[in-house]
Amino acid sequence: MKTRRRSPSRSKCSGLTTFVRAARFSALAAIALGLASCAIMPSSSRYPTKGDVRPHEGVASAHQLPIHGVDISKWQGDVDWASLRRAGTQFAFIKATEGGDHVDSKFQENWQEAKKAGVPRGAYHFVYWCRPAHEQAAWFKRNVPRDPEALPPVLDVEWNGQSVNCPKKVPREQALAMIDVMLREMEAHTGKRPIIYTDITFHKEILEGEFNDYPYWIRSTAAEPHVRYNNRRWTFWQFTTTGRVPGVKGDVDRNTFYGTENQWRMFVQSACDPRDHGRLKAQGVCRDMDPVQTASIGE
Incomplete structure (x- = not known):
């Protein structure tokens, strides 16, 4: 039986084709890897280990601000708080309660571990619009410990159209009345003026x-806050829901404080936005600040 031999030119051509295909594959792999690294690339030299799976150019200015933090609930699973702190996380807002009968299953663990790791933290309550405000306030007070070292509490107000039991919106006056009750009760319990967290729709329709x-903590993940919120001064800005931070597996909300490192120290010390300290201190709302810090409130 005769063996069929390929001509030298055909062998050379086949080898060249294989090389081209391999080169193309390598190039495509490199591009894919580059795109993936862009998606989770560090947001700034200040926080080199933090990133975002879906970065948006509309919130680029958030990355330039010096004080960054996260908000955490059971959906983040087990959090390595020491790693979170080493990554430069300056604060965390931790979900505590919802409505009048739900406690986040990870709250107590997160609350204790964050403090142990040295991460300043505050607790937040998610409003359920089908439950009386005084019952929700009582539930928050029952489940969130008084801690003089904690950040001010947060009242999370937004519509929840995906709720099975309470997807409805309530009239504006009713919503405002409920918010007023809960803010006053939370302040009485913690000794600190609460922060209001809200999104674009709820702010426009109610707030x-x-x-x-x-102080307001606003959500805007595709544009500067002033573009989305009409004449609203903010203290905290949630700029992405797809952040990546050491210590948390998967997506986590990333947030920033409006001001400088010194203004952040003033906020922590006084439990008030430094821009309001002079006015609200007279009302007994804010704690005293170091005179040196006070002199540079407007920096």
């Missing part, structure tokens, strides 16, 4: 022009 003596 514009309201509760201006309270």
